[in-house]
Amino acid sequence: MSSKRIFTTPTLAEKHSGIPDRLIDKARAAKSLVYEGKTTSDTTPRQRGIAIPQGISKQRFFEAIEELKKELGSENVELNDKELKEGWYMEHPNTHDMMPILDSEELVASALVYPGSTEEVVKIVRWANKFKVPIFPISMGRNLGYGGAAPRVRGSVTIDLGRRMNKILNIDPDDYTCLVEPGVSYYALYEELQKRGYQHMWIDTPDLGGGSVLGNAVDRGVGYTPYGDHWACHSGLEVVLPTGEVVRAGMGALPGNNTWQSFPYGFGPYSDGIFSQSNYGIVTKLGMTLMPNPGGYESFMYTFQNESDLAPLIEIIRPLRISNILENVAQLRHALQTVAIKGKPRSTYWTGEGVMPQEVYHKELKKMPVGDCEWVYYGMSYGPPHIRKYKLDIIHQEFTKIPGAKRIDPSTLPADEYFWSRDKIAAGIPDLEELLWVNWMPNGSHIAFSPVSPIRGKDAEALYALAKKRHTEAGIDLMPAFCVGLREMHLIVEIVFDSKNEKMRRAADKCLRDMIDDAAALGYGEYRTHLVLMDQVAGTYNWNDNALMRFNEKMKDALDPNGILAPGRCGIWPARYRGRGWEMGQGSGEKSEGEGVAPGAGTRL
Structure with a gap:
């Protein structure tokens, strides 16, 4: 693809989902990198035709769509019968997931509807109950890594709330x-x-x-x-x-x-x-x-040299975080992500198979302003200068108990260093840089493993070890980040894969499913997950013979007697779908659908 192509992005003045003027240049550069990594067309021809949801005939479905157009205006209802366009973060599809872990036509909407008010949402919901059509609401559809805008049930009508309800x-x-x-x-x-x-x-x-x-x-x-x-x-x-x-x-x-x-x-x-x-x-x-506004802020960054520094560092972080000396979410990232955030493909550094050897990314780190290391900590101190100094001195005293720990002087970092993006974000200034590491693979896509644990060194080591084992088996580069809250710790592992490579998609799916089971066996559960993993994750919260899911299902059936609203989301299936093979787990492959829905279930409203 020509590097001379000029990339544009809608601004906030033009579109509710647009970019602020201050980030136009950054958006242009990010979009350029995304499209340089595409090896196939940005659009996918439809092989299976329009996705009619199970439980309604094609003729009845089209009759229902015509009725909805009369309710809301034909300009606010559209069929999803065209080729699928992938786009990128700022110009993403609302019909499916632009970073699909399954075939692109698997989790796809049949139609889209754009309400302009709560009253119009009510009309859509009553319409869905009348025709027993599954509906799937999205706000803006940028839930990337967790399914994007895709509905869990193929053929659902997506309610795009954001286009007209953006005040x-x-x-x-x-x-x-x-x-x-x-x-x-x-x-x-x-x-x-x-x-x-x-x-x-x-x-x-x-x-x-x-x-x-x-x-x-x-x-x-x-x-x-x-x-x-x-x-x-x-x-x-x-x-x-x-x-x-x-x-x-x-x-x-x-x-x-x-x-x-x-x-x-x-x-x-x-x-x-x-x-x-x-x-x-x-x-x-x-x-x-x-x-x-805290009256001032100051970002800081430390690097740590050894993989084995993880556990002792987490032990140091815990009391500092609980006491609010570390005031925001403590973010400890693996150094490989420091290389990947430059936005260049993995092949820039290494073209071999399997996991990139440590010596390769360490060689690159030595050339970078951050320097050679294994872990990078990004933090922020808030308040007037004398308050910040007090807290930063404590942090420095504690962090440097780790041999080889190094505080990076921000004045030595160039303006395009990732540190400055984290500096903005921790000051509440929205940025556009994070997803550059997705360019690590051609047609870059990502899916997240997100378990929660106590803030303890042994827990960090256990989660890191299981992630490393499964990534090595799958031949996938490991990019973990530990995000420490006040009493708990999230491990966010982003698996980057080529969405056009079926073998790589399957490897990513299996790697994630194995990690979910491994983590659950050790007592760790995900706090958030991708659409295709929701059944499996929900199934790990199975204390007392799945009492929680039975409670969730009772509530679902009481509130949603016709089972029309986002069936299957977070593993909660309404009665008309239950027991028909809709749940996905190990070995599901590309299959996301079950065998029909129960006829005549629920109440016509």
Whole structure:
């Protein structure tokens, strides 16, 4: 592909999912690298035709679509009968996963609908109940590594909430809160705060800023300021239930309330939790707390020389994190990711088969500003200079107990060093750099292994060892990152693969499934996972003869008697799908569908 091609990206002024003007050059460069790594066309011809969901005839389905067009306007309903376009992060498909672990036509929508209000979402839900058509809501569809915009049930009608429901409904500069619709990205919220002159408030952003503030919180995503637990920072939900009823949780249930965004609980049972990582309702409004500007900040980075430094370093991190000397999510990354984040393909450094030898990436690290190492720690200190100095001195004293530990002087780092991207993110400034490591493979795609453990050295070693064993067997390069919260630790392992290479896709799938089983046997469970892995992960939470899943299924059947809303999400299948082979596990291969749905199940609403 010609390097002279000029790449453009929609801006926020042009599209709700666009890029801020300040990141246009970075977006152009990132898109260029993505397309340089593509070895096949950006589009995939359809071999199987339009995906009609099981349980409805083709004729009846088209009749249903025509009725929906009359309800919402034909411009807001479209069939997914064209070739599939992959795109990239800022211009991704809403019909399927742009980074498929299965065949591209497996987890694919039959049609798309674009509601403009909660009232129109209600109309769609009632329509779905009438025709027993599965629906799958997305906010912006950028849930990359976990399934993107793909529906779990092939042929579902995707409800793209973000295209027309993208308003920032409120920003309260006194209470430090906001209220947003599903199509508000971190980019959009940040830029609006700057536009209004609200520099006294920060947002918290994940590694990339193009995702939905609402969607990320509902999926219990995280960011990198002290407000990094996004679900914990929400206050206020408006939800359309699978029957079409609308509820407001917490203080929102009180007409004329004035604290919906400030106090999350209200009165009685706390119901918000059942709408996170579930298929019990469609969240159309979300309140979030915003962080006070701490009056200054200072990023820092340490490198550690040996693989064996992991356990003693985690033991040092734990008390510092619990006491908030380490104030944000502590991120300890493997050095191979430092090489991969440059955005160049693996073949730049090595063309052999199997896992890249350590000496190869160590040779590259020696040429880089960070220097040769095995682990890299990215952190941030907040507050006025004298407060920061106090905390940073403690951190330095503790980290340098590890022989060979080195604090990297930021003044020695060039402007394009990845450190500066982490510096922005930890200061609540959304960026666009993180996914450059996906270019490690041609047609770069990734899928995540995300177990949670205590913050202990022995747990870090156990998880690292099992990941290394399975990656070696699969011939996949290991890029782990330990993200340490206040009382727990997430290990995020990103498997990078070529989505056009079936052998590599299968190897990635097996590697992940093996790690899930290995981790569960040691007492570690995933906090979040890809669509195709949800059944397996849910199955590991099986204490007391699967009591939790039986409880989840009872709630699903009560709230969604026709089983129309995102069936199978997080392993929760409604009654009409159960026992028909829809669950995926070891050996499922490319097959994501079961054998039909129960006829006549549920109630017509």
